[in-house]
Amino acid sequence: MRWISKKFSAVALDPVHIGTGGERLGRVDLSVVREPVTKVPKIPGTTLSGAMKFFLDLKLRDKNIKHDICASTRGSSRQHNWAECPVCFAFGYTPQLDKKGAKTKINPQSAQGVLQFTDASLLAYPIPTITGPVWLTTKTRVKEILGLGDGIDAPGESWLMPEGSVVNPLTETRLNLGWVLLDKGDSDCPAVSEITASGIDEKYGKNFIVVAEWIFSYLVNNNMEIRTSVVIDPETGAAASQGLFTYEAVARGAIFGVEIIENDFMQGWQKVDWNTGIAPKPGDTIDMISDYALDGIKSVGLGGMTTRGFGRLAFTELNGS
Helix, strand or coil: CCEEEEEEEEEECCCECCECCCCCCCCCCECECECCCCCCECECHHHHHHHHHHHHHHHHHHCCCCCCCCCCCCCCCCCCCHHHCHHHHHHEECCCECCCCCECCCCCCCEECCEEECCEEEEEEEECCCCCCEEEECHHHHHHHHCCCCCCCCCCCEEECCCCCCCCCCCCCEEEECCEEEEECCCCCCCHHHHHHCCCCHHHHCCEEEECHHHHHHHHHCCCEEEEEEEECCCCCCEEEEEEEEEEEECCCCEEEEEEEEECCCCCHHHCCCCCCCCCCCCCHHHHHHHHCHHHHHHCCCCCCHHHCCCCEEEEECCCC
């Protein structure tokens, strides 16, 4: 069995809005997807999978590595053969349906892809302090995403400073996180050198501050970016009546962690056609994602309102993943 797992960090270059699919009563009209227990924002694996498949297909066709739209794409007239399409092999495909919803003779079959995407969990979040921004995280998240430390939650209403941190607290023992003032704790936590060695950029890692999970959730939700927009009446050029709406987004600088798993138990990747005259074939489908899909998310973005300066993420493979 061929089972490969790799972890990536994803830094938000813009605010990121992954909506819940509708309006809700509350502080904002359009809220973001959150983990149901901790109430911390996340990026669903379905969002990542869909965006990566789209950008991968575009890039491979642009490089002439594949010459047609995937058979799994609605409207394609190409009969499916997974050995001819690296995208269909990686992400799977569904039956081609006619207007009545019946299977067509072109692509009556379906198959599961070899790639699995976890939800992108929030690793660290930028929070303002009186001496500059810090990146808030927890021991649990550092353990789960980076594999560092003991993963035991920080005690009480306190904050921990990793060894090597350049954070300059208000006093020797106190630090304000937004409007919340906390005392310094004395528990152990991973050092900055360990955090950066795992693949986190030093400009973020040296500003990490560790708090308890419940404090992390509270401060993240109180420091979300909230914007207000209005619908414009095309006839008058003015704001439409009752057209005002608000929406929230994960702030620029937030760091997510995601795991991508390749479960190629049939070892079919070696049989997939690849135009080696254009570029060498990647060693596995995850490497193919790294080489041909991630630049699209960094340039164009994912989620909602990408035309308004939202959604771009920069992915980096974590060391030791």
